[in-house]
Amino acid sequence: MTKPIVWTIAGSDSGGGAGIQADLHTIQALGGHGCSVISAITAQNSVSVSMVEPVLMQAFTSQLVSLATDMQAGAIKIGLLPGGLRAEVLARYLKEYRRQWQPYVVLDPVAIASTGQAMAEANLLPAIKQHLLPEVDLITPNAVELEALSGIVPDSPANVRAGAAALREMGAGAVLVKGGHLDWTGDQAIDFYSDGEREIWLASPRLETRHGHGTGCTLSSAIATAVAQDYPIEDALVLAKAYVNQGLKGAEAIGAGAGPVAHLGWPTELADFPAVVMPGTALAAQLGINGPSTRGEFAPMDTLQLGLYPVVTTIAWLERLLEQGVRTLQLRIKDKTDAEVEEDIQAAVELGKRYQARLFINDYWRLAIKHGAYGVHLGQEDIEVADLEAIRAAGLKLGLSTHGYYEMLRARELKPSYLALGHIFPTKTKDMPSRPQGLERLHRYVALMEAEFPLVAIGGISKDRVPLVAQTGVGSIALVTAITEAPDPDAAIRELLELVEG
Ligand SMILES: Cc1ncc(COP(=O)(O)OP(=O)(O)O)c(N)n1
Ligand SMILES: Cc1ncsc1CCOP(=O)(O)O
Numbered sequence: 192m193t194k195p196i197v198w199t200i201a202g203s204d205s206g207g208g209a210g211i212q213a214d215l216h217t218i219q220a221l222g223g224h225g226c227s228v229i230s231a232i233t234a235q236n237s238v239s240v241s242m243v244e245p246v247l248m249q250a251f252t253s254q255l256v257s258l259a260t261d262m263q264a265g266a267i268k269i270g271l272l273p274g275g276l277r278a279e280v281l282a283r284y285l286k287e288y289r290r291q292w293q294p295y296v297v298l299d300p301v302a303i304a305s306t307g308q309a310m311a312e313a314n315l316l317p318a319i320k321q322h323l324l325p326e327v328d329l330i331t332p333n334a335v336e337l338e339a340l341s342g343i344v345p346d347s348p349a350n351v352r353a354g355a356a357a358l359r360e361m362g363a364g365a366v367l368v369k370g371g372h373l374d375w376t377g378d379q380a381i382d383f384y385s386d387g388e389r390e391i392w393l394a395s396p397r398l399e400t401r402h403g404h405g406t407g408c409t410l411s412s413a414i415a416t417a418v419a420q421d422y423p424i425e426d427a428l429v430l431a432k433a434y435v436n437q438g439l440k441g442a443e444a445i446g447a448g449a450g451p452v453a454h455l456g457w458p459t460e461l462a463d464f465p466a467v468v469m470p471g472t473a474l475a476a477q478l479g480i481n482g483p484s485t486r487g488e489f490a491p492m493d494t495l496q497l498g499l500y501p502v503v504t505t506i507a508w509l510e511r512l513l514e515q516g517v518r519t520l521q522l523r524i525k526d527k528t529d530a531e532v533e534e535d536i537q538a539a540v541e542l543g544k545r546y547q548a549r550l551f552i553n554d555y556w557r558l559a560i561k562h563g564a565y566g567v568h569l570g571q572e573d574i575e576v577a578d579l580e581a582i583r584a585a586g587l588k589l590g591l592s593t594h595g596y597y598e599m600l601r602a603r604e605l606k607p608s609y610l611a612l613g614h615i616f617p618t619k620t621k622d623m624p625s626r627p628q629g630l631e632r633l634h635r636y637v638a639l640m641e642a643e644f645p646l647v648a649i650g651g652i653s654k655d656r657v658p659l660v661a662q663t664g665v666g667s668i669a670l671v672t673a674i675t676e677a678p679d680p681d682a683a684i685r686e687l688l689e690l691v692e693g
């Protein structure tokens with residue numbers, strides 16, 4: 192894949208820690224090609240900002256025109272704008288870009304430097320509210336910026352929500368309130384995302400460092416770069432927070448004041464990724480997050496390497512697989528009533544016990560509990576509605592489907608027995624709302640999570656692709672049509688067992 196183009200429209204920081212310089216470092220480190228539209232030249236070092244000089248309007252717009260004619264961006268990050276006029280003009284250009292090629296637009300509303308100095312004319316904030324917000328997919332204010340734009344002091348979870356709602360009412364598609372300056376969140380730095388339909392709270396331990404120059408620029412550029420690579424926004428948010436956490440841990444003094452966030456490449460340490468705040472925790476109670484919760488871990492698997500994992504629709508298939516020596520498998524019947532499937536589920540549970548197999552029941556968790564199944568496999572949408580605590584309390588194993596970084600981190604909080612990662616390749620077995628993950632992402636997910644859970648790759652994995660998938664280190668490969676549509680299924684099962692468990 193060629194590098195996705197990301198524009199940064201921002202000010203130059205002569206000290207190299209923030210602004211255009213931080214943005215380009217970030218975009219490069221995360222695999223994008225950065226283009227820059229310089230809005231202002233600042234003279235600053237690690238201690239103070241001594242000058243902010245807007246570039247001439249013609250120079251500003253010429254950069255936009257030049258890039259738009261040849262290097263259209265998948266995502267645009269906007270940082271410092273020196274005054275209201277440039278915000279108003281930029282809004283007109285963005286409206287046109289959004290009509291022509293729909294870039295994802297992230298606005299980091301820089302108004303005050305971390306050193307305390309005002310960076311822009313007083314007419315900037317009114318122009319952002321009136322003109323720019325309707326052209327923006329995501330705005331990423333810190334506490335000070337949220338208050339300046341919404342008039343609401345984010346001194347409680349309710350007021351963070353209210354401030355974010357106010358910005359959405361002004362036209363922003365979504366809001367990420369950065370928690371770095373929210374002192375009531377104690378030792379956790381908690382970010383709040385809302386797009387009007389869903390709310391996400393992301394928590395990371397607060398990092399004690401004075402070297403955080405360029406944090407906001409880096410976060411918004413990282414989000415833009417991830418979105419330009421087709422990551423859904425919730426994955427972009429957690430990846431960007433991990434990138435910043437990693438950079439804060441690696442930050443050093445350069446100059447006498449606050450040193451810059453370090454730019455250390457793709458985040459790979461689970462400890463750098465935020466936790467998704469889930470119901471049932473003390474933090475959730477503080478944040479007013481309600482909902483069903485579980486009280487501990489699900490029964491652990493006997494191994495991290497679950498091996499070949501066929502997913503089939505009938506008892507006859509289960510028998511055939513068990514006879515061939517398959518020991519991890521799933522009964523997946525769709526769109527029937529409990530009464531229609533109960534007999535099959537009971538038979539499947541008995542078969543699984545007879546062969547001492549790891550036999551999972553897909554979806555029908557009530558019947559799985561009733562008949563004492565080995566385990567249940569559930570999807571993301573089930574997390575909200577299934578009685579997970581009843582499954583846990585009954586001692587059943589729980590497998591959860593995930594489709595990227597955010598869902599993996601969310602599932603992690605539930606402490607399931609395994610995580611499924613999909614879909615890896617296009618599949619005709621199931622309509623998928625998400626895009627195929629591909630091998631590169633699977634590699635990254637495995638490296639991140641393999642010590643925590645058994646992992647299962649699923650989706651479009653043909654026999655030919657099995658060796659490539661196995662090379663990612665994933666401990667299990669789930670398949671439907673590679674077995675059920677094989678010309679000689681018994682031969683295919685033997686070959687697949689050899690390839691996966693060899
Ligand atoms: C091993 C494994 N992984 C993923 C799935 C998909 O489960 P889900 O997302 O609930 O979708 P349906 O299978 O119910 O359509 C699975 N069944 N098994
Ligand atoms: C159930 C399911 N969940 C994600 S992809 C998939 C279907 C996998 O089937 P196939 O192996 O035939 O692509």
Ligand SMILES: [Mg+2]
Pocket residue numbers: 553554568569570573
């Ligand atoms: Mg399901």
